[in-house]
Amino acid sequence: MPSRLRHLSVLLAAPLLLSACGTSLNRAPVEDRNPQPRAAAPAASAAEAHEVKPPPGAENAGKPGYYTVKLGDALIRIALDNGQSWRDVARWNGLENPNRIEVGQVLRVVPPGVDASAATARPIASAGKVESRPLDAKPPVASASAAPAPAKEPTKEPAKEPAKEAAAASDDDAPAWAWPVSQPVSAGFDEQRNKGLDFAGKAGDPVFAVADGRVVYAGSGLRGYGNLVIIKHNNTYLTAYAHNRAMLVEQDQAVRKGQRIAEMGSTESDSVKLHFEVRKLGKPVDPAKLLPPR
CATH class of the missing domain: 3.10.350.10 (LysM domain)
Structure with missing residues (x-):
């Protein structure tokens, strides 16, 4: 009799255990699913808030x-x-x-x-990454003894330059060009691979401005160009002089045709050379077609 009572107790308890286990298994998935929609909502709101703010201009x-x-x-x-x-x-x-x-x-x-519509330049593909050097940082300038004599620069020339640059932006008149160095061309213009002319030389060889203008950049912020001088001649033409050992001019300085502006070097180059570019409304053009016969 005691044995049968124990057997009956086991049979009665089994459904209760199964019921308890079933309740536990069914509850867990509901608890796991409920928090998911609530967690995703803030991310969606942040994305929507970001999309409604357009970049400047x-x-x-x-x-x-x-x-x-x-x-x-x-x-x-x-x-x-x-x-x-x-x-x-x-x-x-x-x-x-x-x-x-x-x-x-x-x-x-x-x-x-x-x-x-008349003045917009035609942008070109970037020739390389640009370093994050501050644009306002002053470039290295050679000593006063190496710079051109101040007496050779007319004192009133800077006042005339803004008026010249304020002429019609579609002005296509090319300046009276001169050669930037006395050395022969070592690499010619190629629109895809070499956007200017290269001149091989010795470190310290003089580099000259090819026409009157104003220095709009003198620094080393463009990777691949080393110490770079850029001169704006009018509203159409810029010239660039790269890989210099020393720069003898500063930004905003007025320069004259034939003035010594830099010394040839090998900054960011595997050899001493001048890389020279002419840009017409921003587009590189073959300098050999503009420079006078030698």
């Missing part, structure tokens, strides 16, 4: 005279490819810090009030 995207910033861009590259001074581009766009631009930002690259 987005309303001008695609318009003539404007440029949309891409990944890897820097202001000096944008200005060079559009035939402008980076200082002017910064001023036209109200950039408090010219070293901070964002992807998708749309920048004005022609002067306000200018017919953009």
